[in-house]
Amino acid sequence: MSDILLSAKNLTVRFGGVLAVNNVSFDVRQGEVFTLIGPNGAGKTTVFNLISRIYTPTEGEITYLGPQGMIPLSSQPPHKIASLGIARTFQNIELFEHATVLQNLLIGRHTHHRSSLFSEVFFSGKVRQAEIDAREKVEHVIELLDLQHHRDSMVAGLPYGVRKVVELARALCTEPKLLLLDEPSSGLNVEETDDMAFWIHDIKNELGITVLMVEHDMSLVSKVSDRVLAMNQGEVLATGTPREVQTDAAVIEAYLGSVDDVSSLRRDAAKTEVRA
């Protein structure tokens, strides 16, 4: 298939004796929202960290559609990942706290800057023009995500929900082809989660960015995802549309336990009810 953007083959990661990810393979197609789900400790974030090269896989390989065809990501140093068009957010928000929202977003433009140190020291006309251009690009993202009010506020003083959006905005400022969202709705209230779903939709349909995300909120997952991959204890349980995965026996077992467990629970519950 030619429309594959990122492909993971037989990924395995060991931390000492812990097998965090075991023989995981998946393909992310261009223009889709692909979601990783699974209970805590399933290895979802580890997969993310493999893609952004914070970890290196013990075995297996990730290939990515670069400008010159598919390339193995392991051949790239970590700081080159962003310029390949892969941007990410973090589960626990990693913003630059003591900088304004605008500065945070401008750091997102880092891979696009071309000025030399020398011209920056003199702040030549070219550097000034580049700064203005960068601000214009950033302004589009600010507008898309409704961050106008917070443009010049320090991140350290912003509420959690806004920080989450700023982090998404910063990732968008890199103009990515593939956006990795690590639990975009964690810590958000119902309305903020709805906004997030709306934005993910826009990012996919209007900006044409492929989204790979990790998410626990199943209503958000089924609302926005095209395909879902369920993991447990480092292994793939099922892949398919949200509906297929939700009805998959192995997935239900991972979340709720086996049918026997459930029926025994029911019996216990029935007994207690009778007693009461």
Added chain:
Amino acid sequence: MRFIFKTDYGQDINLAKHGGHVFWYSALCLLLVAAPWVFSEYLLAQLTFILIYSVVGLGLMVLAGFTGLFSIGHAAFLGVGAYTQAVFTGMGVPFPIALALAGALSAAVGVVVGLPALRVKGIYLGIATLSFGFIVEEVFARWESVTGGNAGKTVGQVNIFGWVADTGASFYFVCLVVTVVCTLAVLNLLRSPTGRAFVAIRDSEISAQSMGIHLAYYKTLSFAISAALAGIGGALYAHQIRFLSPDQFNIIQSIDLLLMVVIGGLGFIHGAFMGAIFLIGLPQAISSVKEFLPSAIGQAPGLKAVIYGAVLIGFVLYEPMGLYGRWLKIRTWFQLFPFYRKGMFKRQKSFQKSDRLK
């Protein structure tokens, strides 16, 4: 209270954000230019020292305040600059060229010291730079053919292609020009992508890296810039003191420099200047009140060290943003009068951080 209505991006980028900045900084420039006619010879020499230390402070501020890397051996870079200047001007090299060489050599040494910074962090980086400081001090003492060893080395006057700065006032102007140029260079750098990359590394390495910032390159660059500024400051220092010996660049000097930026206010360019004023001004202030104190206290040998220590503890406890932070608070109090509230500058509790880069 001033509200700025922004209508174009230039207003974001310009150094002077509004008319008030233009007015006050012009006034400051006028005062500094008029200083030789306003102040006495002695005060002018102190002002020269403040300018010299400001340049060094700018360097340390780039490193510690903006990139988040601490150096407890910064006096070594000061020394490298000073001795380079002494050697080259001794050979008859004109001042501007010698100054550039002093900055360049310090930067080169800074790159070498910056390399361990890629591997070690926090307190371990402190230890690494501290040991580096000791090594360099020892080199100054032992390499007698170049540095003159413990006997010291005298430094000539500033000679700019035939024009000799032989008075206090003329040397003051040399320092003023160098300081203004260095300050503008640092300000320009900080509003460019490079400066933002420094801030990104300071606040979160992991996300800086995922935004495409090459950590090793920018950390080394920060060390190089910081060392270059310290070297330029050192070169001016050499001309001001006129006599160099290794013990001027010892651990106490390094700690003074660190103290300067912490008390001035980490992360603010103004902090470097306020710290320099503090560092040069405090000994003067102590000696002027000494006479009025009972002799048991006033003549006590460790008085200066005790006061320095107490002031530092006070700042760390009550004003971590330093003198500049205090100034910001006072200014806000007046701007908002009577609506200033105590918690306005209180830092919000940081949210939990995700996994750090090892």
